[in-house]
Amino acid sequence: MERDDLIEYSLHGHHSEEQGKVIRKKIWMVTALLTAITIVEVALGAFIKQSSGAWPFVKWSFIIMTLFKAGYIVMIFMHLGDEKKTLRYVILVPYFLFMLYLIFIALWEALAVGEAWATYGV
Amino acid sequence: MAGHTTELDAKTLWGGKESPFQTSYGKLMMWFFLVSDALTFGGLLIAYGFTRHDAQDAWPIGEETFNSLPFLGHGYPLIYVALMTFILIVSSVTMVLAVEAGHRMDRKGVTKWMIATIIGGFFFLGSQAWEWSHFIHGSEFGKIELADGSQAIVKGHFGEIESFTVEVAGKHHKKGDIIKEDLMHTFQHAAEKGHLHEGKILLHDGSIAKVNKVKDEHMELIIKKDGKKNKIGDAPIEGDAAEKMYYEALYSGEANRVIYGANLKQNEYGPQQYGQFFFFITGFHGFHVFSGVIINILICIGVMAGTYHKRGHYEMVEKTGLYWHFVDLVWVFVFTFFYLV
Secondary structure, eight states: OOOSOOOOGGGGGOOOHHHHHHHHHHHHHHHHHHHHHHHHHHHHHHHSOTTSTTHHHHHHHHHHHHHHHHHHIIIIITOGGGSOHHHHHHHHHHHHHHHHHHHHHHHHHHHHHHHHHHHHOO | OOSOOOOOOHHHHHTTOSOTTOSOHHHHHHHHHHHHHHHHHHHHHHHHHHHHHHOSSOOOOHHHHSOOBTTTBSOOTTHHHHHHHHHHHHHHHHHHHHHHHHHTTOHHHHHHHHHHHHHHHHHHHHHHHHHHHHHHHOOSSOEEEOTTSOEEEEEEEOOOEEEEEEEEOOSSOOTTOEEOSSHHHHHHHHHHHTOEETTEEEOTTSOEEEEEEOOOEEEEEEEEEOOSSOOTTOOOEEHHHHHHHHHHHHTSOOTTSEEOSBOSSOBSSSOHHHHHHIIIIIHHHHHHHHHHHHHHHHHHHHHHHTHHHHHTOOHHHHHHHHHHHHHHHHHHHHIIIIIIO
């Protein structure tokens, strides 16, 4: 049976010419930002040696910058920021919880395994 | 804007008419697929992190491993991967512009930006092919096992091999023959087999030839595996001392003292798993890019045929866009954890 009461969500994306201008401007801003972050990352990677004292800070700044880049891609380019809040959290929260858990478990375990090898030989 | 939120009364909300997410089925399923795919890549990168944290030997450093550009040679740390990242970001931007044009029902705009995205995708795939080829073939010096059992990677300028002059005839070459073809490949192959000795090379046919080679410059040995004398973290060995140690090992007559490039068993950059993870993670990502390009082409054909225009919306472009952005997203993480950190 054909239903006529269903909402066509696909049409919700439509916007006008003026709105389009604003959105395009935002897209180019994000492009500039992502490019700038990448340039900073490469400059830091090329000029600061891993043996230097500043390296731990550089390493963490890489991870933070990456998360920023990822955030902009997901929220702006993938429009997740414009979706309904429930959808946003259904996508993000379980993923982050699981990943943080996995990172914690795997890296902690790896250090223990590495220590065991160093102590008892391979 | 995508996904307007509207106020709803309880009757509409609980009557089964309204989707709790206010998105179409297709888009929702694309998101669910992307979450599962993100779990796959997350798992891979975390496995990489695990291996790296428990590794005993020194892990390769991005700017030492990836410092070449096509046609320009060495000495450009990370520039090439940065370029690849930029290409992918730009193709992501053209994709989002295609989606935006779709929201205005601008068919010409969608076609234009989709084609730009596809071209960007091909550029990225081509770059990755070069990157793989470079990784597999490796550097001119390779990784060398020194006399004390330590292993070192070698930086510097490799003096060109000009020719081989045959000194002892074999089955094929006569005494006095000058060989000018396939020199580097022959030299590296002989080095791996231990067929080099005091500037002489033992060729396939049993002849022995003198290697005419320009002197290397600025050689530097960086220790990557502890030996009896040299340890990881020592200051690089430079100049004449480096050359002496390098050629002592190269001319030792022993096989497997030098490793060039990478395969699944060994690589010149670091532990065995490093090469395996490189091939698997960048390969799996490259496969995603390839699929993305194919999907984009199919959708682009649909756009040009007017299929979506007739449908009244360009949501298919939005869905393939989600996938394409995801590919970019994964690369951002691969870039950080494989090349930078």
